[in-house]
Amino acid sequence: ANLKSIALILNNDGLRLATLSLNTADVGIFLVGACMLIQSRIGSLTLVDDVNQGASEDSDIRRLLTIEGENFADFKYETFDAESETYPGYDSEVYLRSGSIKINFMEEPYRKIINFLVKFGKMQAIFNAARQAAANQATHMQENASRMRLDVVVKTPIVVFPRVMQDDRPRDTITAHLGEIYAKNEFVPMDEGKDSPAVNVISTGVRNIRLTSKFHFEDGTSEELEMIQKVNLDFSICYLEHQANNPRPDMEIEGSLSPINLRISQSQLKFLLELSKSIPGAFATDAEQQDLEAMESLPPSVTEPTREATQSILDSSDSPAGEKETWVRLDMIFKVDSVGLELILANDNQPVGRLEDSSLSKFSLNDTRVKLRMLTDGSLESELLIHSFSIRDSRKQDSNKFRNIMSLINNDVQQQFMASVSMSGGQERHLIAMLTIDSPRIMFALDYLSALQSFSQSAFASEEPVEVEESETEDSETGSVTAASSDKAITEGSVGDQGSGMTVSFRVNLVDAQVIMVANPAIPHSEAIVLGTKEVLISHQNVSTLQIQKVGMFLCRMDKFETSRLRILDDFTLEMSVDSRNQEKGSALTSIEVHLEPLVLRLSLRDILMAIQIVNKASEMRAQNSQQIESGDVKKIADAKSTRARSASKASHTIANRTRRLSQNLGQADQSSAPQSSVLLKREELSAKIDGVRVILIGDLHDLPLLDWSVKKFNVD
Numbered sequence: 267a268n269l270k271s272i273a274l275i276l277n278n279d280g281l282r283l284a285t286l287s288l289n290t291a292d293v294g295i296f297l298v299g300a301c302m303l304i305q306s307r308i309g310s311l312t313l314v315d316d317v318n319q320g321a322s323e324d325s326d327i328r329r330l331l332t333i334e335g336e337n338f339a340d341f342k343y344e345t346f347d348a349e350s351e352t353y354p355g356y357d358s359e360v361y362l363r364s365g366s367i368k369i370n371f372m373e374e375p376y377r378k379i380i381n382f383l384v385k386f387g388k389m390q391a392i393f394n395a396a397r398q399a400a401a402n403q404a405t406h407m408q409e410n411a412s413r414m415r416l417d418v419v420v421k422t423p424i425v426v427f428p429r430v431m432q433d434d435r436p437r438d439t440i441t442a443h444l445g446e447i448y449a450k451n452e453f454v455p456m457d458e459g460k461d462s463p464a465v466n467v468i469s470t471g472v473r474n475i476r477l478t479s480k481f482h483f484e485d486g487t488s489e490e491l492e493m494i495q496k497v498n499l500d501f502s503i504c505y506l507e508h509q510a511n512n513p514r515p516d517m518e519i520e521g522s523l524s525p526i527n528l529r530i531s532q533s534q535l536k537f538l539l540e541l542s543k544s545i546p547g548a549f550a551t552d553a554e555q556q557d558l559e560a561m562e563s564l565p566p567s568v569t570e571p572t573r574e575a576t577q578s579i580l581d582s583s584d585s586p587a588g589e590k591e592t593w594v595r596l597d598m599i600f601k602v603d604s605v606g607l608e609l610i611l612a613n614d615n616q617p618v619g620r621l622e623d624s625s626l627s628k629f630s631l632n633d634t635r636v637k638l639r640m641l642t643d644g645s646l647e648s649e650l651l652i653h654s655f656s657i658r659d660s661r662k663q664d665s666n667k668f669r670n671i672m673s674l675i676n677n678d679v680q681q682q683f684m685a686s687v688s689m690s691g692g693q694e695r696h697l698i699a700m701l702t703i704d705s706p707r708i709m710f711a712l713d714y715l716s717a718l719q720s721f722s723q724s725a726f727a728s729e730e731p732v733e734v735e736e737s738e739t740e741d742s743e744t745g746s747v748t749a750a751s752s753d754k755a756i757t758e759g760s761v762g763d764q765g766s767g768m769t770v771s772f773r774v775n776l777v778d779a780q781v782i783m784v785a786n787p788a789i790p791h792s793e794a795i796v797l798g799t800k801e802v803l804i805s806h807q808n809v810s811t812l813q814i815q816k817v818g819m820f821l822c823r824m825d826k827f828e829t830s831r832l833r834i835l836d837d838f839t840l841e842m843s844v845d846s847r848n849q850e851k852g853s854a855l856t857s858i859e860v861h862l863e864p865l866v867l868r869l870s871l872r873d874i875l876m877a878i879q880i881v882n883k884a885s886e887m888r889a890q891n892s893q894q895i896e897s898g899d900v901k902k903i904a905d906a907k908s909t910r911a912r913s914a915s916k917a918s919h920t921i922a923n924r925t926r927r928l929s930q931n932l933g934q935a936d937q938s939s940a941p942q943s944s945v946l947l948k949r950e951e952l953s954a955k956i957d958g959v960r961v962i963l964i965g966d967l968h969d970l971p972l973l974d975w976s977v978k979k980f981n982v983d
Contacts, residue, residue, distance in 0.1 A: 275316075278382045282316040284330065284375065290338075300347040309338040315375040326428070326437075330375055332368045339364040355453050355464065356413035366422040377548040413453055413464070420447040427541055435482045440537055445474025445496075456506075463509060471500035479534050481617075489617040493534060498524040508593055515594035527606035531618055532724040534610075539726075592691075596640040605631040608660065611721050625660040626717055627671070632656070643691030652683035655706075659714050665788040668709050668824065675705040675778055682706065689768075699772040707780045711787045712884050776802040784824065785876050791825040793876060795834070810844040821873060834873055836866035853947040860954040870964040954982040 274286040290309035296302070313331035321327045333339060342361035346353055422445060429438040448471060453464040477494035504518040530538070611626040612618040633653035640646045657672035674682060684702040689695055779799055786792040800816035819835035840863070846856040956979065963973040 276379060276382055278378070278385075283378050283382055284316050285314050287312045287314065300345075301350075302343075302345045304341075304343045306341045307338050308341065309333060311339070315372065317375060317378065326370055326426075327372065330370050330372065330379075332370075333365060354415075356415045358412060359415040360418065362418040362420070364420040364423075366424065367420065368424045368426065370426045370428065371545070371548075372428070373544040373548045377550075380549060413466070415453070416449050416451050416468075418447070418449040421445075423447060427545075429537060429540070435484075436488070438479070438481045438537065440477065440479045440493075440534070440541065443474075443476035443478065444472050445476065447472050463506060466503075466505040468503040468505065469501070470503070471498065473498050475499065477528075479537065481533060483615060483617065487617060491529070491531075491534070491618060491621070493529055494526060496524075497526045510591075513593070515597040517596050519596070519598040519600075521598070521600040523600075523602045523605075525604045525606070526602070527604075527608065529608045529610055529621060531610035531612045531624070532614070532721055533612070535725040536727075592641055592643045594639060595642050596638065598636075598638040600636040600638075602631070602634040605634060609718075609721055611661075611717060614724060623662055625662065626721060627714070628658045628660045630654075630656045630658075641691060644689075644695070645691035646687075646689050648687045650683070650685040651681045653680070654682045659711065661714075661717070664713065666711055666714060667790045667792075668711060668784055668787050670707075671709050671711070671714065673707050673709075675707045675780060679704050695768045697768055697770045699770070700775075701773070702775045702777065703779070705778045706776075707782065710781065710783045712880070713787070716890075771805075771807040773805040774803070783880060785879060791823055794822060794824055795873075795876065795880075796820050796822060796831075800837075808845075808847065810846075812840070812842040814840040821876070832868075834868055836868075838863040838865055854949070856948070856950045858950070858952045860952070862954070862956045864958040864960065865956075866960045866962070868962045868964060870969070871966040952982065956980055956982070 270289070272288040272291065274288075276283040276286070288308060288311055291306060293304070293306040295304050311331070311333040312329060315328040315330055318328055340361075340363040343358070344361075345358045346356070348357065422443070425442040425444065427440045427442075431437050449468065450470070451466055451468040454467055455462040455464050475494060475497040476492065478490060478492050480488060480490045482488045499521070500523075501519060501521045503520075506514060506516065508516055607629040608621075609626040609628075610618060610621055610624045612624050618624050631652055632655075635649075635651040637649040638646065639648070654674055655672065656670070656674075659666050659669040659671055682704050684704075685700065687697065687699045689697045776799070779802065781797045782794050783796075784792050784794045797819050798817070799814060801813070802815075802817075803811070803813040805811050816837040816839060817835075818833070818837040821832045821834055823830040841861040843859045844856065845858075846854065848854050958977060958979050960974070960976040962971050962975075964970065965972045
C-alpha cells in the first residue's frame with residue numbers, strides 16, 4: 267500500500283489534543299503460514315498541538331514532533347514459526363532505522379497527550395485482562411513467553427526545551443542533541459543442549475550526546491553556547507529468567523559513561539532548574555484517576571471479569587506458600603572515568619563571550635564506580651567509589667597563587683570517597699549507610715568564596731511574585747488551612763507508627779583532613795592558619811556519637827609548609843555521645859556525655875593580627891557584595907512600585923475578611939485537636955569531663971611567654 271496522507275487525531279472526550287500527520291509512507295504486509303512480515307517506510311511525520319490555536323501550524327510552538335525532508339524511518343516487524351526448520355531461536359524481530367527526529371518539548375501539550383495515552387493504555391490493559399480471564403490462558407501465556415530480537419538505531423534525535431516567552435523576544439532554548447540511540451540484542455544458549463535456556467544479551471546506549479543553549483538579549487543579539495560535548499553512554503545487559511538452584515542473577519548490567527564536562531553559567535543553571543520542575547510535571551499522571559476513568563468508559567461486561575481476575579491474583583499472593591527461595595534479581599556496575607563541572611561567571615542579561623575569560627571554577631570527580639545488588643526479598647547493597655575529588659580556581663584575571671581549592675594530601679590514596687548503603691529485606695527493614703573521606707585538603711581564599719557567592723545569588727535568585735486573583739488567593743488560603751490540619755493529623759498518626767517503620771544507622775568517617783585559611787593569596791610566601799585533624803567520626807545506631815581525634819591548629823608560611831609551623835592549638839581529642847531514646851510511655855530522656863582532653867592554646871600578637879586581617883578582609887568583601895546587590899535591586903524596586911500600588915488597592919479590602927476567616931478556621935482546628943493532645947515528659951542530662959585548659963600569651967619581640975593561665979581537670983553535670 268502506497269499511502270499519500272494519513273491524519274490521526276487525538277481526541278479526549280471532545281477535546282482535540284493533537285494531530286499526527288503522515289504525508290509519506292510505504293507499507294507492505296506478507297503472510298506465509300504462521301509467519302508474518304510487516305515492512306514500512308515513513309517520512310514527513312509531524313505532531314501538531316491543537317489546543318494552542320493562537321499560533322500557526324508552522325510555528326515551532328505547535329510542532330511537537332517532526333521527521334522532515336529526506337529523513338525516513340524504516341521499520342520491519344517479523345514473526346517466526348517455532349516448529350519450522352529455519353527457526354532462528356527467537357519468535358519475533360523488530361528492525362528500525364530512523365533519521366533525524368526533532369521533539370519540541372512543551373510541558374502542557376505533552377502532559378495532556380501523555381495523560382490521554384495512559385488512559386488509553388489502561389483501557390487496552392482492561393480489555394486484555396478480560397479476554398485472558400474469559401479464555402483462562404494466563405498460565406499458558408506465562409509458560410510460553412516469547413523472545414523478541416531488537417535492532418534499533420535512531421540517528422541524530424533532537425530534543426528542544428523552549429523557555430516561556432519574555433518581552434516579545436524569541437524564546438530561549440536548551441537543545442539536547444542525542445547523536446545516535448541504539449539497541450540490539452541476541453539470545454545466547456547457556457550450553458549446547460536443545461532445550462537449554464538462552465541468555466538475552468542486550469547492548470544499548472546513546473552516542474555523541476551534546477547539550478547546547480541559545481539565549482536572546484534585549485539589544486536583539488543572541489548567543490549559542492555548548493554545555494556538553496560528545497558524550498557516550500553505553501549499557502551491556504544480560505537477562506535470564508531465574509533457574510532453580512542457579513546462583514546467576516536475573517539481570518546483569520554493566521554501564522559506562524565517557525568523560526563528561528559540563529560548562530554552565532548562572533542563566534543556564536537557572537534555566538535547567540526551571541526544566542527540572544516542568545519536565546516531571548509533564549509525565550506526572552494520577553494513576554488512580556486514570557484507572558477510574560478507564561473503568562467508567564468501558565461496559566460492565568468487560569470490567570467485571572477483570573475485577574474477578576485481579577481479586578483472585580491478590581488472594582493467591584496473600585496465601586502462605588512456605589519458605590520462598592531468595593536469589594539476586596539485579597547486579598549492576600557503572601563506571602565513569604571523569605565527571606567535570608565548570609562554572610562560568612557572566613554578567614546578567616549579557617552575552618558570555620569567551621568561556622576561558624569568564625571561567626570561575628572547575629570541579630572534577632575522577633574514576634567513579636557505582637555497584638548495586640538487589641535481591642528478591644527486597645534487600646539491596648550499593649557501593650560508591652571515587653578516586654579523587656578536586657576543585658580548582660580557574661579565573662584568568664585573578665592573582666590567586668593557590669588555585670587548588672580542594673586536593674589530596676596523600677597521593678597514594680586509592681579511593682578518596684567511599685560510600686556504601688545496605689538495606690535488609692522482610693517486614694522490619696534496617697538501613698545502614700557509611701561514608702569515608704580520606705585525606706582532603708581545603709584551601710579557603712576569600713575572594714574565591716566571594717565570587718562563588720555572587721554566582722549562587724544570581725543563579726538561585728527568586729523571581730518576582732506573580733499577581734494572583736482574589737478568588738484564587740482565598741481558595742489557596744482555605745486549602746492551606748486544610749492542608750495544615752491534615753499535616754497535623756498525619757504527624758500525630760506517624761508518632762504511633764514510628765516503632766514499626768524502617769530503622770536507619772549511619773557512619774561518617776573523615777580521615778587526615780586539613781583546612782587552610784590563607785592571609786594573602788596574591789603572594790606565594792603568604793602566611794596561613796591551618797586546622798587539621800587525624801580523624802572525625804560521626805555515627806548513629808540507637809546512640810549518636812561524635813569523636814574527633816588529634817585536632818589542632820598551627821601557623822605556617824605557604825612556601826615552607828612543612829618546616830615553618832608554629833603551634834597555636836595543640837592536638838587534642840573530643841568525644842561526645844547523645845542518647846535520646848524513649849524510656850516509658852509518655853516520657854523521654856536525652857543524655858549527653860562529653861569528654862575533652864587538655865586544651866593548650868598559644869597566642870601571639872602576630873596570630874591575633876592575622877586573624878583580624880582575615881576577618882576585616884571578609885567583612886570588606888561582604889560589604890562590596892551587599893552594595894552591588896542593593897544597586898542592582900534599585901531598578902527592580904522602582905519597576906515594582908507601580909505594580910504594588912495597583913495590587914494594594916485591590917487587595918486591601920480583602921485582608922480583614924481573610925484574617926477573620928483564617929482565625930476562625932484555625933480556632934476550630936485547635937478546638938478539635940485539643941482533646942487529642944497528650945502530655946510528653948522530657949528530661950535532659952549533661953555530663954562533661956574536661957581534663958584541663960591552658961592559655962599561653964607569647965610576646966612579639968622576644969617570643970617568650972608573657973602569661974601562662976591554666977585550669978586543672980574539672981567536671982560539669
